[in-house]
Amino acid sequence: MKVIDVRGLRYRYPDGTLALDGVDFDLEAGECVALFGANGSGKTTFVLHLNGLLSGEGSIEICGMPLKRETLPHIRARVGLVFQDSEEQLFMPTVLEDVAFGPRNLGVPAPEALARAAKTLEQVGIPASHQKAPYHLSSGEKRRAAIAGVLAMRPEILVLDEPTTSLDPPGRRDLIRLLAALPQAKILVTHDVDFASSLAARAVFFERGRIAAQGAVEEIARRFNWRSQPVESRDRR
């Protein structure tokens, strides 16, 4: 079953830049896909459309629901967006309240939302952080808390924008383990090919607002020379 179906998405920023130029994209339930592409190629602009933070021309269907003003609250509950900067995502005074923020917006009563938040924090592996201020968490814990804030809304699709930024290697490893255990369909916007290949089977490559190619992660990475290490000896001669 398709959970995301995007056809012909175009978006132009108010300053005139064409950021998306006809994007077709779909995602199956439970699938994990990586989005590659240079900075400014349209990846982030694309994912901001998936829960209506930006709206361009073209059609977007989430779980069979067309994205419109009326369906927006439902769609925001289904598509969980985890931003690159956790500091910006964790804006409530305590971690517990932050994680309960989404459920409260969905109309879940306060005690139930807080209980759900506590359970979600346990699920992401930071059960002791409830009353902490987000400022006092480590980067890895912040990332987990931000993911918990989205998971507490019980989404069907998780979108993570550069989730490995500012994580140390153990933090990155723990994140892979956490994400692998989550049943949701996932979109990973990342430059980190190894991270992507340990979670996703398929990769989509963005170039100047279009999808230039898609295929297996390794294949796409090779084709666009998309690893940070220099390519092996044959090039060095």
Next chain:
Amino acid sequence: MHHVVVERWSRGASPLHARDARAKLLVLLAFLIAVSTTRPQSQGAFPAYAALLAVAIIAARLPAAALVRRAMLVLPFSATFALITWLGGDPLRALALGEKSFLSGLAALLLIATTPLPDLLRGLESFAVPRPLILVIQFIYRYLFVISEQAQHMRLAARSRGASFRASAGALGVLFARSWERAEGIYRAMLARGFDGRFPAFGAARFRPSDAAFLLLSALAPVAIRIAL
């Protein structure tokens, strides 16, 4: 930084920490008003107020020396005005000025050292402090240290460029820009999680009989001192 210490204190465990924020706020107000209205001639009252605070510090299981040292930060300012008053020919009033400002500062510190700010803000909200103001305070406190860290970087950057007025203005401009963009990022993150313009409330804690008893007894003490001494 100091705030980290106070914030750690505020998450401690003690009979005073356990009291409802509203009760502690009202007791603080009673104390401050009693101290403020005490005449300079009633010098006997000030040691009594100090004794009350000492009891509270012990009950809160807080490090007294560190607390007092922090409360003394107000003294340079007080001392200046006390000196002015002294020179103006009123030594008793000058003394009272110093005593009042120190005791008041210590009492306020005791509140924040035994009450985490989120609880305190919820308490203030139930005293009809406008919600937008509470929310702005909450956001300022949340991002205060994040942006202060950036400011430290900017300060170094400005200094490395030769500490000129212009370099400082440039640093300030960049800090402003980053803060503005951060605010946009936060708002976007709020929308993404279903924010519809109304901040969800989580409700205040229950006001227990023990809080009422604490309020009654602790608020009476400074009032009694004010009247008796």
Next chain:
Amino acid sequence: MHIPDGFLSTPVWAAFDAGAAPAVGILARRAQRDIEERSIPLMGVMGAFIFAAQMINFPVGPGTSGHLVGGTLLAIALGPSAAAIVMTAILAIQALVFQDGGILALGANVFNMAIVGVLAGYLPYRLLRNSAGIFLGGLASVLASAGFALAELSMSGIPFPPRILTVTLTFFFVGAILEGAITLAAVRAIGRLNPSWVRNTNQPAGRTLVVIGAAALILAVAGILVASTHPDGIEILAPAHSPAWLHAPLADYQAHGVESPYLRKAAAGVAGLILIYAACLAAGRSMRQRSARPAPCVSAGVNPDQHAPRSG
């Protein structure tokens, strides 16, 4: 200048608290209704910015430096009512968390810096709409705040011998000029990065706003002058030296033989109260005008792909 607890006499702090509380309430309600809650993260983060900006020193001459106070910059970026709420929030945090400024004295501090300081800073900018206006705004903001603080202290009976007053005033003036210069430099630096952040309003200044702002400035200066001529602050209300509108009701009190300094101080407090209401009325009106314009809000028009990863 934050006034700590213990300095203001009871009638003074009580009157300012009683006046500032509803004023802030009205401002906040209007902020909620007119600017929408969407701007709360913006107000909060800009408040944190003002806090943090004080770490950036502006060198002036050997061994001395100043820093931004920020009321005028905030008023220019967010509009006067939102700026007043942000300044109030900053003062509350300073009083509650950092013991910088008193809790009973919060009303007086809010009045001085969040209401008068912001209005006095915003007015010249709004009237002149140029660099001179921004500079004068910063200058007027600090001068008015400091003048009111001085007047309140003086009203509370803290004597200011002329020599000390001269020194204090010199400091205030230097500080005020510095604030004007820093505000101007900051607005220019910000304008170079993104002119829309320091919004240029195209509406004529409301007449009430002008009147109240001017009154605030004049009263602040009057406060300083009265303090300078009357070392004993209680005498501030001596009819000969009070502005005419203060004069009448107080003369009445005296005519009825009310000689108690306590009562006279209370009367001073009431006068302050009236002033606060007038100020917040004006702020409210300016707020209503602002609602016609698009609210200062998070625009969707930023290209997120172009956002470089921010250093933490």
